[in-house]
Amino acid sequence: MVNQAQRAFHAWNVLIECAMARRSITYGALAIAIGIHHRPIRYVLGLIQEHCLTEKLLPLTILVTDRKGQIGSGFSAYDLNRLEEGLEAVYGFAWQAIENPFAFAADGSVYGGLINELATNPSSSGDVMRLVKSRGMAQVMFRDALLRCYDYRCAFTETSFVEGLEACHIVPWSICAPEHRLDVRNGILLNSLHHSLFDKDWITIDLEHRIWFADPEMTEEPYSAFDKMISVDLHLKKMRLPSKLALAPGAEFIEKNHADRGWCF
Structure with a gap:
């Protein structure tokens, strides 16, 4: 490669x-x-x-x-x-x-090989992070690994516009352990809109990988038909999981997200 x-x-x-x-x-x-x-x-x-x-x-x-x-x-x-x-x-x-x-690639380390490692053996993410060091490069690699895991489709909408797909951390980069920053089980491949909604606590997933929206009764603000389609209509639907279930969002990350963000079910 x-x-x-x-x-x-x-x-x-x-x-x-x-x-x-x-x-x-x-x-x-x-x-x-x-x-x-x-x-x-x-x-x-x-x-x-x-x-x-x-x-x-x-x-x-x-x-x-x-x-x-x-x-x-x-x-x-x-x-x-x-x-x-x-x-x-x-x-x-x-x-x-x-x-x-x-610099991590100066000795011939192959970028594609590292992506493949992240997308097949998530427990190695700490080793890859120590190798890469740069946050910017790590973010790029995390997205590429999630693209591989989710077959280049959004986990919530199945959209395949790659340019609009982003790597969403379940436990944010700033507070997760270094060894979990590149762990695909601490991520979801989402379109940019749902990534923003996830980060702003409008939407999350539960331990059964169902999508939860914060205002399913639509009481907090007026909703357009489009608003409802991308939020309320997704409530309790199961997200699209990676073909290899071992790469799906991990319970420890989901539970920490709920505890830190105040989600109650």
């Missing part, structure tokens, strides 16, 4: 050198620098941009352009009307003080 994380490790170093030298680099030149064809460079830049967005770092990928000096709209993560401002910010940032977030 192609090791995009290892490629991202090398590309990160090249981009840091560019930033320190106050210069941009073309997609083709970056591809040559890390020893690949220019076409798959977008996958590498996608990992780097995802890390920068997650960690709220400046958009390092803004330094990469086509042969005409144009930045690809998918890899700017910045208002292109303020391009010069963005470039100056990236040039002036202390990138050398930040550890390469893809």
Whole structure:
């Protein structure tokens, strides 16, 4: 399997050198620098941009352009009307003080292999987390592992628009033990709307993996037909589980979610 994380490790170093030298680099030149064809460079830049967005770092990928000096709209993560401002910010940032977030892959560890490990052997999540270290990269890996577990479909609605699917932690990242941050049993693959409702305590699941909505009687606010369809109509329905039941949401995480959030059944 192609090791995009290892490629991202090398590309990160090249981009840091560019930033320190106050210069941009073309997609083709970056591809040559890390020893690949220019076409798959977008996958590498996608990992780097995802890390920068997650960690709220400046958009390092803004330094990469086509042969005409144009930045690809998918890899700017910045208002292109303020391009010069963005470039100056990236040039002036202390990138050398930040550890390469893809260092875990520098020795050849295969990204796809790690995803497969998370999606087949969740008890290894602590070992993978210690290897990855970077929260941004870990979040990306957690989502990719859940996509694999749930066959690329939302657990509540079965929607398969991958771009709209997110990794929802049952016990939030900020309070769960490090070894549970990448444990797929502490996650659910949800569309972005239901992820937000879950995080804001409008919706949860019980130990039988049924969906519970906080206001099934619709007493707290006016509901449109669409509101009702995505909330009340899901109440007590069973969520879609991974094909391997051992990867389904774990009782310990569900119970902690209920205790911390005040859910009573």
